Amino acid sequence: MAEWHHAEQDPSDQLCQLHHFAVQKHQPEGDIEFVITIKEYVNPPYPKMKFLAQADKQTNQKAAPFTPSGWGSSLFEALSECIREIHRFPYEAQDNSQQPSTVNPPSNVVT
Numbered sequence: 001m002a003e004w005h006h007a008e009q010d011p012s013d014q015l016c017q018l019h020h021f022a023v024q025k026h027q028p029e030g031d032i033e034f035v036i037t038i039k040e041y042v043n044p045p046y047p048k049m050k051f052l053a054q055a056d057k058q059t060n061q062k063a064a065p066f067t068p069s070g071w072g073s074s075l076f077e078a079l080s081e082c083i084r085e086i087h088r089f090p091y092e093a094q095d096n097s098q099q100p101s102t103v104n105p106p107s108n109v110v111t
Contacts, residue, residue: 014069024094034068049073061093066089070085
């Protein structure tokens with residue numbers, strides 16, 4: 001719908017259209033897929049920053065968790081900045097070996 005931006009009735013509504021992208025981050029432990037959501041604002045919070053891109057996962061989780069994001073006056077600019085930020089720090093998966101097990105015993109075991 002090309003005229004979607006006319007649906008905003010009040011600028012404080014912050015109507016935006018969502019765009020979705022996915023990118024693979026290659027690491028020695030394996031590839032991690034990041035889904036990036038970009039908000040295209042009708043009336044952006046800052047006039048030169050119409051597009052806000054944000055990843056669905058954090059990086060650098062063990063030291064100082066960081067959510068990759070990017071602002072820009074174009075979709076390309078926001079997306080490119082977010083992808084750059086995804087590659088800035090490693091993705092550090094949660095270590096499940098220290099979490100309590102939630103596996104149920106087999107049903108044929110009598111307790």
